Structures are given as structure tokens and as C-alpha cells.
Amino acid sequence: MLRILISHGASGLFVFIAGYLFQHLTVKYRTKKYFAAKLKNVLLPYFLVSIPAIYIFVFFIHRETVWPGFYDNPQWLQVVYFYLTGFHLAPLWFIPMMTIFYLMGPILVQADRSKYFYWILPATILISCYFGRGLPYQNFVHFFSVYLLGMFCSHYRVNVNKTLTMSSVLNLLAGVILFLTALEFYYMKGTMIFVTYLQKATMCLFFLGLLIKLGNKLDYKLTRIIANVSFGVFFIHSYVLTGSKILIMKLSGEKTAGSLFLYPVVVIAVLMSCVGIIVIIQKTLGRKSRYLVGS
DSSP states (O other): OHIIIIITTTHHHHHHHHHHHHHHTGGGOOHHHHHHHHIIIIIHHHHHHHHHHHHHHHHTOOOTTSOTTGGGSOHHHHHHHHHHHOTTSGGGGHHHHHHHHHHTHHHHHHHHTSTTGGGGHHHHHHHHHHOOOOSHHHHHHHHHHHHHHHHHHHHTHHHHHHHHTSHHHHHHHHHHHHHHHHHHHHHSSSOOHHHHHHHHHHHHHHHHHHHHHHGGGGOOHHHHHHHHTHHHHHHHHHHHHHHHHHHHHHHHSSOOOOOTTHHHHHHHHHHHHHHHHHHHHHHHHGGGHHHHHOO
16 A cells, blocks of 8 residues: 555656646746757756666666567667667656657647646546556656646646645545545555546645645755755666665575565665765766756
């Protein structure tokens, strides 16, 4: 149940944040500047960070998560496919999908200025409930409504913030989240797209309201540091996590069994290790670190 509540489908929260920030910054939107920034700060780091993993999975180890017949292709085409799908590292599927959102940027900016645009939100939610994930274009369709929900919450933030910070609304959202989690765990016998989607969409609203309500109470030096390097953490955490697993297996001779206690310990340890690595890279490369790890 903990896996369903916390980790499964949690990518929706990041897509929601991306949509929220996109709309928030539309007032400063300039097409050429926008694409140049995404190229330098997202796609270039993605290209560079991917090199070790793609090299390993093309020339030394076969990746199990690729489709049948993948390794029948020439090696140069395998490299292209890895970059186009992000299948070489588990978290990096996110970037090819987000690239589609970036390309849609000019259209979404214009649509955001129409008072009728957000009327399509209910229809896109229904599509997301039943359209699964897979290749980047499929992920785009599945997560489009979450991105749109983020844009909606930013566009109408005055009224949305007032509503979501009400204690009664937060309690209601928390109840819905727990209900959907229990529904999936006890009755669905496995992951169901629409239940997972609705649970995480509700969680987006809950955390938005909670964070706004808490406000300055979360303004600590450590949280500011983590926020500033968060994109870099996204890029390298899979390397740190995999490296840690390999090291533990070599030292202990076996895989470590998961537990309720171990899970938060691993999360905190990997997070702080990534933060430390990013801070060192930032101090070493200065502003150029953004091109390597996105932070």
C-alpha cells in the first residue's frame, strides 16, 4: 500500500509542477528564448548525463525494459532509440515526453489566453484515466491533463489557492487520496490506470494547498539548497541509487530486503548524496554546471 500511496505514478506530480510553472512564466514567454533555455538547461544535460548509461546498455549489457527486437537494430540506431525514449535510465523517460510539451509551448501559450481553453480539462482527464503510458507520445497523451491541471491552478491561482488552503478541503482531498489508495490495494488486484491517475491528480491538489498553507514555515536553508539543485538530483539519482545497490551487494553478497524502516533511510541517503554531488559540481564548474546536470 505504501508503494501505491507514495511512489507508483508519482511522475504525475512532476508533470503538474511543470504545467504550473509553465503557465506562471507565460508572462515572460518569448519563443526563441524559451527554446534556447530548454535546449541548454534540459536537453544538453540529458544528452551528456545519458552517455555512460547508453554506452553500457549498447555495448556491454542488454537492457531488459526495451521492446522485443530492440537489440536486432544496428548499435547507432540503438543509441538513437535510447535518446528518443529515455529507456536507458528509469527516470529519463520523462525528458522525451517533456520535449513534446516544450514543442507545444507556443500553442499552449496562445491557448492559455483563451477563456474557453480550460473547458477541455474534464475531457482530457477522462482520456488520461484510460490511455496508458509507453512511448513518449503515449506518455504525453496520458499526462497532458495533469500538465493542463497545473496550468489551470496557476492561471486561476487567486481562487484556487483560497479554496485549496481551506482545512475542510485539505481534509477532503486527503480522504479521497486514502480511499483511492485502499481501493487499488484491496480491490483492483494490481495497478489500474484510472485509479492511480485520479489518486495522483488529487495528491497534486492536496500538496499544492498544503504547501501554500504552510508558506514560510518551510523556508529553511536546507530546503532552499535542495530546491536549487532539484533538477540535477533528477538527472543523477538513478546513477547514485544503482551504484549504491551494486556496492551493497558486493559488501554483503546479497540484495538488501526492503522494509518500512529502510525505505525512508534510502530516500534520504540518496537525496543528500545527490545534493552533495551537485553542490560540488556547481562549485567546480560555476554557471556551466547547468549544462552538465541542469542545476
